[in-house]
Amino acid sequence: MNWLADFFGDPSHWSGPDGIPVRLLEHLEFSAAAFLVAALIAVPLGLFIGHTGRGALVVVVAANAARALPTLGLLVLVVLLAGVGTVLPVLIPLIVLAIPPILVNTYQGVRGVDADLRDAAYGMGLRGRQVLVRTLIPVALPLILLGLRLAAIQVVSTATIAAFVGLGGLGRFIIDGLATKTYADVIGGAVLVAVLALAVQFAFVLLDRVAVSPGVRQSR
Template identity: 75%
Template sequence: MNWLTDFFGDPAHWSGPDGIPARLLEHLAFSAAALLLAALIALPLGLWIGHTGRGAYFIVATVNVARAIPTLGLLVLFVLLLGTTTVWPVLIPLVALAAPPILVNTYEGVRGVDPDLRDAAYGMGLRGGQVLGRVLVPVALPLILLGLRLSAVQVVATTTVAAYAGLGGLGRFIIDGLATKDYASVAGGAVLVVLFALAVQLLFTLAQRTAVSPGVSRRQRVR
């Protein structure tokens, strides 16, 4: 506890380019960029596969491969290939980590919509894209948001590896603290990452309560 008091009570940790606000913004920037790129890739793909039923084996293969690849190992590989002059050696592993949960949950959400709702939508004269946008996505939204939430929390927790590539973020407190045996910095950095991940979890929980239709929520509770 004294370590945390020493860390958070030091005014030097609250100002300048190495202070907590600056490192937090860097961490947020890396995490948001990785989550956005992963969503741009995985959401359309998951919607298309779930709606058409094509490429389901791609889902399984992607998830299995993603689980087998260590993020830190991938980071080291891209640092060796691309150097440390850009953020891509960090973003690529983070995107690879974030995309599978979004892809799987989007696919499962759309695929799991009651077939009667699909048939009713087509019976009303809606076409494929209209059925997807007006019926399937709203019903699948809880699972889609769950995939985004899981990915966001994983990315926030794993973005600490950016420090290994000489970049910023909250991981700097941990890596630099270990290098200098400043364990107050290590403990403080770890607490900040945990708090950030919890804040992201809460944010997505509130977003789900706001965005999901009450009718859809009631339907899921009945199931």
């Protein structure tokens, strides 16, 4: 606990370009960028595959394989190949990491919608895209949100490692602390990231409450 007091009690940690507010903002900035790009790719693709059933096997196999990819290795390789010092290469492994959970859960959410429900929607005269937007997406929403939540947490966690290749963010406290054996910084940074990850988790629980239709929630 002494370490925590050392870290959070030090006024120099609260201002300047390497203070907690700036680092937190950096962390949120590139996490959000990677997450948004991944969601923009994976949600439409997952909806398409779930709705049409095309390419499902490829997606499931590829997503499983992607889980095995060591992020640290990918990060180091991409940054070395692309050149050190820019943000863009660091985003690539984060995006690669975030796509599988969103894709698989979106696909499974749409696929798992009760066939009777789907037929009923067609029976009421809805067309293909209307069925997707008005029936399949609302019913699949809990799973889609689960995928987005898992991806967001992974991105926020892994963005910590990005400090190793020279990027800012909260990981700086951990990586620099390890390098200089300043354990107060390591623990302080770790606690900050943990709180951020829990906040993301909590935000998605709230989003779930607001966005999922009461009828769908009841049937769960």
